[in-house]
Amino acid sequence: MCERAEFLRTLDDLLQPERFKDYGPNGLQVEGRAQVAKVVSGVTASRALIEAAIAARADTIFVHHGLFWRGQDGCVTGWMKQRLALLLAHDINLFAYHLPLDAHPTFGNNAQLGLQLGLVAQSYFGEQELGCLGQRADGRSFESPQDLAAHIQRALGRSVALAGDQNKTIRKIAWCSGGAQSYFEAAIAAGADAFITGEISEPQAHYARECGVVYLACGHHASERYGAPAVAAHVAAQLGLAHEFIDIDNPA
Known part of the structure; x- marks a missing residue:
């Protein structure tokens, strides 16, 4: 007590x-x-x-x-x-x-989401540097966006909405939990191959197709549990x- x-x-x-x-x-x-x-x-x-x-x-x-x-x-x-x-x-x-709970480097939503997905952050991006940019902890790539989507679905127990190039290898992965659609352009600028967040809005599907960066939405709640x-x-x-x-x- x-x-x-x-x-x-x-x-x-x-x-x-x-x-x-x-x-x-x-x-x-x-x-x-x-x-x-x-x-x-x-x-x-x-x-x-x-x-x-x-x-x-x-x-x-x-x-x-x-x-x-x-x-x-x-x-x-x-x-x-x-x-x-x-x-x-x-x-x-x-x-x-x-936002303080999103951002904590060990216990925060983004750190814990990375842990669930087997990702390690190497740098940060976006407003107040809430977004994480990194790769798989084992150093391997995902052979396709579908492989990454299936990996997320297994880890979080939720279906994943996928937009963008369906035929590319995914090595550099950006993520930001919750409703972080507005971070997608910063993730693109940071050099990500794919961006994971909770939600997708109409413009992000077009950005994904036009910029060659895959967008994956796995659920607001599911990404912040x-x-x-x-x-x-x-x-x-x-x-x-x-x-x-x-x-x-x-x-x-």
Whole structure:
């Protein structure tokens, strides 16, 4: 057990949110009990995750996607009221870290996605250098984009949308978890043969065909399942807390 303030301090020291220009607040988003004993980690602070944390008798939730984002109207109605009501009624702390959780070089979403896929980052690219550029840890190439897509599908358990040249060897691989479509042009400029992220929008298919760089979308949720439990497990072990990862499946 530790004080909530110590838990927050440990997270901030690890993830360094002050380094990032983000889309919402990082850190403690909803205040619950002053002492932390059991942490539930998950991808998104959905009602299903909050209900699962209550059932698990957790006093703290740690997520990548919190409740508050730039551009919201600020009204506590509908789904927002329902989620907040559950957190407040059960006195549960909600901690959320967005870009800092993507970026951590060991426990972050991009590092952990690379680990799942057997990729090693050699450099970084894109806005705030969130994108990773590297190759397979074993130094081998993928003989075709279809081989890489099949490899991703086996590792993540999700089908992969593939766009671009279907007949090229893949050696230099760029990746950025979640909805990182806007990083594709930077990946092309960085010299990638292929770019892996969670989502694809209409323009990226054309860029892939015209620029000769393969684009692979493996699911926003599927690409971001790994950072939150890695961070939470590390901090929980450091502070002597119980930790449980609860994966609320999402087809997106």
